[in-house]
Amino acid sequence: MSTTINNRAAIVEVDHISKSFPGKGNVELTVLDDVTFTLHEGEVVALLGKSGSGKSTLLRTIAGLIAPTTGEVRYRGKQLRGANPGVGMVFQSFALMPWLTVQANVELGLRAQGVGEDERRRRALEAIDLIGLDGFESAYPKELSGGMRQRVGFARALVLQPDALLMDEPFSALDVLTAENLRNELMSLWAQPDFPTKAICVVTHNIEEAVLLADRVVVLGANPGHIKAEVPVHLPRPRDRRSPSFDQIVQQLYSLLTGQDGVAATTTAQTGPLTHPLPSVSVGGLAGLVEIVYAHNGQTDLPDLADELSFEVDDLLPLVDAAVMLGFLDVEGAQAFLTDTGREWFTADILRSKEIFAVQARERAPLVRTIVHALENSDNGALRDDFFRDLLRRGFSAEDTERQLDSAIDWGRYGELFDYDADSRELVLGDVAAAAAALLN
Numbered sequence: 001m002s003t004t005i006n007n008r009a010a011i012v013e014v015d016h017i018s019k020s021f022p023g024k025g026n027v028e029l030t031v032l033d034d035v036t037f038t039l040h041e042g043e044v045v046a047l048l049g050k051s052g053s054g055k056s057t058l059l060r061t062i063a064g065l066i067a068p069t070t071g072e073v074r075y076r077g078k079q080l081r082g083a084n085p086g087v088g089m090v091f092q093s094f095a096l097m098p099w100l101t102v103q104a105n106v107e108l109g110l111r112a113q114g115v116g117e118d119e120r121r122r123r124a125l126e127a128i129d130l131i132g133l134d135g136f137e138s139a140y141p142k143e144l145s146g147g148m149r150q151r152v153g154f155a156r157a158l159v160l161q162p163d164a165l166l167m168d169e170p171f172s173a174l175d176v177l178t179a180e181n182l183r184n185e186l187m188s189l190w191a192q193p194d195f196p197t198k199a200i201c202v203v204t205h206n207i208e209e210a211v212l213l214a215d216r217v218v219v220l221g222a223n224p225g226h227i228k229a230e231v232p233v234h235l236p237r238p239r240d241r242r243s244p245s246f247d248q249i250v251q252q253l254y255s256l257l258t259g260q261d262g263v264a265a266t267t268t269a270q271t272g273p274l275t276h277p278l279p280s281v282s283v284g285g286l287a288g289l290v291e292i293v294y295a296h297n298g299q300t301d302l303p304d305l306a307d308e309l310s311f312e313v314d315d316l317l318p319l320v321d322a323a324v325m326l327g328f329l330d331v332e333g334a335q336a337f338l339t340d341t342g343r344e345w346f347t348a349d350i351l352r353s354k355e356i357f358a359v360q361a362r363e364r365a366p367l368v369r370t371i372v373h374a375l376e377n378s379d380n381g382a383l384r385d386d387f388f389r390d391l392l393r394r395g396f397s398a399e400d401t402e403r404q405l406d407s408a409i410d411w412g413r414y415g416e417l418f419d420y421d422a423d424s425r426e427l428v429l430g431d432v433a434a435a436a437a438a439l440l441n
């Protein structure tokens with residue numbers, strides 16, 4: 001399959017869409033902001049972004065499962081007014097009906113289209129064969145391994161012979177080998193000249209997966225979700241993860257993802273907890289990363305480091321973001337450098353380490369700064385956690401809000417800036433911070 005998209009017909013056009021969900025009070029939570037993108041015939045596109053950048057929301061909008069707040073989505077030139085008739089979906093969670101057999105699960109979509117019983121049966125058996133499930137027609141999902149269940153997920157989408165196949169992290173619930181196997185099989189199907197599906201759009205947070213699969217990687221940034229960059233992947237298939245050209249694209253995407261969406265906080269007035277969320281990492285994890293970079297003489301290539309640790313490259317991103325936010329690492333492209341502060345934090349004794357951490361967190365981590373300021377200005381140095389929860393719910397979902405609070409409490413406790421009293425559900429100013437506040441007042 002050629003990778004050029006010039007003069008290829010548009011299958012789906014996403015035209016300046018934004019999407020907001022109702023947030024706390026009357027405040028809207030904007031998840032996608034002015035996103036424009038086209039899925040053409042003959043291409044595999046990966047939507048790549050960190051957690052919360054709106055990838056799934058964009059995919060669901062393309063599928064017509066949710067309507068954009070502004071802008072429009074067109075399928076073959078026609079504005080969508082409901083489910084997109086030209087797409088099949090594969091979900092991370094497989095989304096199978098546990099009480100139906102493999103065959104009945106695969107037939108579901110055809111049944112919904114009103115296809116007669118004989119044809120339904122014939123087409124379902126063909127799809128089951130195609131995806132390597134023969135012999136399992138009458139099995140129930142619970143009898144199958146994760147990989148086999150996802151095969152049912154693929155068969156259920158492909159039986160519809162969709163114009164475009166949309167996949168939301170389809171391999172991320174599978175073990176590494178099963179995922180690799182299924183990815184390869186999907187790419188073999190895609191390479192067959194009579195494969196009826198004309199385009200594939202896959203959501204992933206896994207950089208290498210994006211480079212393995214896609215002709216074009218659309219990189220999404222967060223807060224709110226927007227398109228940051230588009231990177232073409234002109235590599236022959238099957239792709240070799242170890243080739244220098246593969247590595248080069250991984251590095252490029254890595255640096256686009258670490259290219260902070262303003263995550264690296266500064267001390268300017270524009271940075272706040274709603275625009276600069278705390279990465280969801282513990283101080284222990286952060287110390288581990290800094291220690292490893294220290295052991296590499298203060299400089300390391302992040303994708304190589306991830307390989308060394310047998311992580312996916314993107315698993316390191318929240319830790320790297322946190323280390324950059326706190327001024328312990330600098331990142332240029334895919335290279336991470338230990339800063340003087342990071343070195344001092346790592347090598348100092350425990351009391352000095354805590355002091356350094358407290359200064360950095362207070363100056364550079366917006367939510368920590370906000371909490372300390374609010375506690376200092378409260379009557380008795382204590383405030384209910386709901387006060388901060390309500391503040392965060394103006395910009396984040398309930399789940400993200402809890403993650404933010406957990407990180408802030410972990411960081412604040414380590415730096416002895418504040419503590420959390422689970423009985424009274426209050427954040428309480430730490431002794432050191434309280435003494436400093438008393439001196440200033």
Ligand SMILES: Nc1ncnc2c1ncn2[C@@H]1O[C@H](COP(=O)(O)OP(=O)(O)OP(=O)(O)O)[C@@H](O)[C@H]1O
Pocket residue numbers: 021022029031049050051052053054055056057058205396397399400
């Ligand atoms: N129905 C909804 N109501 C409220 N908020 C939502 C809804 N759907 C998504 N969100 C929020 O929108 C943001 C983006 O979510 P989305 O799942 O699209 O991101 P993502 O990039 O796919 O993330 P992940 O990789 O974690 O799945 C998140 O903060 C999420 O909590």
